[in-house]
Amino acid sequence: MKNAADRLLNEIDKKKNPCIVGLDPTIDKIPKFLKSGRIDSDDPFNAIGELLFEFNSMIIDQIHDIVPAVKPQMAFYEMYGHLGVKAFEETIKYAKSKGLIVIEDGKRNDIGSTATAYAKGHIGRVSMMDGCHMPVFDMDYLTVNPYLGSDGLKPFITECQEEGNGIFILVKTSNPSSGELQDLLLEDKRPVFEVVASLVDELSNSVIGERNYSSVGAVVGATYPETAEKLRKLMPKSIFLVPGYGAQGGSAKDVCPCFNTDGYGAIVNSSRGIIFAYLKDKYNKEFTPEEFHKAARQAAIDMRDDIVSALNDVDKLPAHW
Amino acid sequence: MKNAADRLLNEIDKKKNPCIVGLDPTIDKIPKFLKSGRIDSDDPFNAIGELLFEFNSMIIDQIHDIVPAVKPQMAFYEMYGHLGVKAFEETIKYAKSKGLIVIEDGKRNDIGSTATAYAKGHIGRVSMMDGCHMPVFDMDYLTVNPYLGSDGLKPFITECQEEGNGIFILVKTSNPSSGELQDLLLEDKRPVFEVVASLVDELSNSVIGERNYSSVGAVVGATYPETAEKLRKLMPKSIFLVPGYGAQGGSAKDVCPCFNTDGYGAIVNSSRGIIFAYLKDKYNKEFTPEEFHKAARQAAIDMRDDIVSALNDVDKLPAHW
Numbered sequence: 001m002k003n004a005a006d007r008l009l010n011e012i013d014k015k016k017n018p019c020i021v022g023l024d025p026t027i028d029k030i031p032k033f034l035k036s037g038r039i040d041s042d043d044p045f046n047a048i049g050e051l052l053f054e055f056n057s058m059i060i061d062q063i064h065d066i067v068p069a070v071k072p073q074m075a076f077y078e079m080y081g082h083l084g085v086k087a088f089e090e091t092i093k094y095a096k097s098k099g100l101i102v103i104e105d106g107k108r109n110d111i112g113s114t115a116t117a118y119a120k121g122h123i124g125r126v127s128m129m130d131g132c133h134m135p136v137f138d139m140d141y142l143t144v145n146p147y148l149g150s151d152g153l154k155p156f157i158t159e160c161q162e163e164g165n166g167i168f169i170l171v172k173t174s175n176p177s178s179g180e181l182q183d184l185l186l187e188d189k190r191p192v193f194e195v196v197a198s199l200v201d202e203l204s205n206s207v208i209g210e211r212n213y214s215s216v217g218a219v220v221g222a223t224y225p226e227t228a229e230k231l232r233k234l235m236p237k238s239i240f241l242v243p244g245y246g247a248q249g250g251s252a253k254d255v256c257p258c259f260n261t262d263g264y265g266a267i268v269n270s271s272r273g274i275i276f277a278y279l280k281d282k283y284n285k286e287f288t289p290e291e292f293h294k295a296a297r298q299a300a301i302d303m304r305d306d307i308v309s310a311l312n313d314v315d316k317l318p319a320h321w
Numbered sequence: 322m323k324n325a326a327d328r329l330l331n332e333i334d335k336k337k338n339p340c341i342v343g344l345d346p347t348i349d350k351i352p353k354f355l356k357s358g359r360i361d362s363d364d365p366f367n368a369i370g371e372l373l374f375e376f377n378s379m380i381i382d383q384i385h386d387i388v389p390a391v392k393p394q395m396a397f398y399e400m401y402g403h404l405g406v407k408a409f410e411e412t413i414k415y416a417k418s419k420g421l422i423v424i425e426d427g428k429r430n431d432i433g434s435t436a437t438a439y440a441k442g443h444i445g446r447v448s449m450m451d452g453c454h455m456p457v458f459d460m461d462y463l464t465v466n467p468y469l470g471s472d473g474l475k476p477f478i479t480e481c482q483e484e485g486n487g488i489f490i491l492v493k494t495s496n497p498s499s500g501e502l503q504d505l506l507l508e509d510k511r512p513v514f515e516v517v518a519s520l521v522d523e524l525s526n527s528v529i530g531e532r533n534y535s536s537v538g539a540v541v542g543a544t545y546p547e548t549a550e551k552l553r554k555l556m557p558k559s560i561f562l563v564p565g566y567g568a569q570g571g572s573a574k575d576v577c578p579c580f581n582t583d584g585y586g587a588i589v590n591s592s593r594g595i596i597f598a599y600l601k602d603k604y605n606k607e608f609t610p611e612e613f614h615k616a617a618r619q620a621a622i623d624m625r626d627d628i629v630s631a632l633n634d635v636d637k638l639p640a641h642w
Contacts, residue, residue, distance in 0.1 A: 026434065027450060039450045045457075048450060075435045079442030081410055081457045085403040105435075109428050109466055111496040113347065114396045121400030129348060129360045129369060136366075136402045145430055147468045147491060149498030170468060175432040177470030184516060185508050192513060195505060 003209030004140050004166030005217070005239055008101050009264055011068035016321050017304045018259075018311075020103070021063050022243075022271025023072040023091060025055050029276045031292050034058075049083035052076075056091040059275050060098055062297040066304060069101035069140075071241075071269055092137060101140045103241065107170065109145035115155040118142075123167070124159035141166040143219060143241070146196050153203060157216065160207045166215030169200050171231060174221025174244030193227070197234040204238045213264065214238055220258055222250025222268065229257040232265070240266040246273035246303070252310035259311060263318035268307055274299045324530030325461050325487030326538070326560055329422050330585060332389035337642050338625045339580075339632075341424070342384050343564075343592025344393040344412060346376050350597045352613050355379075370404035373397075377412040380596050381419055383618040387625060390422035390461075392562075392590055413458060422461045424562065428491065430466035436476040439463075444488070445480035462487040464540060464562070467517050474524060478537065481528045487536030490521050492552060495542025495565030514548070518555040525559045534585065535559055541579055543571025543589065550578040553586070561587040567594035567624070573631035580632060584639035589628055595620045 041047035077088035125133035182193040204214035222244035244250040258266035277299035278292040362368035398409035446454035503514040525535035543565035565571040579587035598620035599613040
């Protein structure tokens, strides 16, 4: 399907679930049974790369039939250098082989030929020496930072149009200090994030899919529900990627304003709450490898039920679910 | 030396040159003699990684005694996946072995544990499975995007303090659309970039080196000299990383306001103007591999002379040069 929003929405319908899982593995939280035999490796970076991929593939095995998409956070792979990036590439391939949409949380940004390089590497195809063009990361979606303005965003839009992939542009993030820049009030009383929202809306109109949503989406934190309500109106065709549920304090009720009345328009992410669910008392009564698997799966199911039930309460479930 | 600004300023003194070279290789512009024998490789990504590293090492050989620092732009490596990142790592090691300061232009940004992962991977040390901490990219400096506010920047500051490395925070970028966000006027008539400048100044005070400059610097484009003059006053202890000279239209005169009256306080970058100098008519009369080498070297010398002479004209050369 040649539009990322169409692919994502179809997958959401298939799973009847707008919740996604962030693949943000940190080695101190990865279960010991996965580390044993690797700790004294002669090639410790390679061992960590293998560990990250094995951890992710176990999570993917448990959740691929429950959620429409996964969101690997590039920082946690890149921090281990090129062997970490190799594990990232393997994770993407495995997730795609299981039918999942893959959203890279990379928050990339630059201008001109550099932005084009990021866009082609992550959501397009790169030039090879023989003149061919090949996909590299081959992501369905990439998150992008708007601080450099529209000429920092257009090279990504070009790939959305040509390759049928998508981006989520940071508009209002979920962290406490997001307001230091994003909430600054302008002369006309609008906060900065509303200007970004207008820019996103303008760009979104150039890549509308068959289901009337754009493959240019927006990151809107679950921790600011009133803001989300306003932004929902300013960017009617953009799907919101919503961080901040669970670990960062956003509740199921808080994320409802991110959805349109048709029941679509947002995906809600949880990372640690799912992948490290085995560390919570709730799931951790008798810890075995199987318990680790079950905890992640159960946490993904619990999150789905929590969000779907909150959407049902406010009449925002898709009519045919 | 435990402060990145001290290391950078000493290297500037040694070379009597505040100009740096951006290592932004694009394969269509890399000379043919470097590509021959690699084009039909069975492992085309590995062949490109080797090409990028060989190209960079030739440039470094020609300029390491002229400039204080190089600035590899991560996008041009990352776009070829983990084998591109491997070439990036090899480039950093080679540049450091030649005594150069290395500034990664990555414009990374995120919050909380994710920002910490970027900071540790790029300018700090990461946790290994055995509990040790190892440097990965081991950069002297990384560029960072401020859109997420101070809790997106503090994890990087921590590494500046603990590891003695540095960051350059985007304040006012050189591209035409930078004003769409950065120039927006607030209720109090200040543009957004001045708020970012105040935040940079506040953060910069926590990592001042022996030479009274901070290892928290700012990216300030050469294409807006009046703005640079204002920003110079708002961030007196921050070194400015100045893009936009040459290819993007900034002249030697335009960059002078980025310097303090002591002759320090800025480094001026040129990428394509140096590394692809061999493509300019001026240097390209009889093109051989040696001519390619000479063109890069001569372009680096010409740039140094251009900037140093402009600084001399406005009385901004360090007194002892």
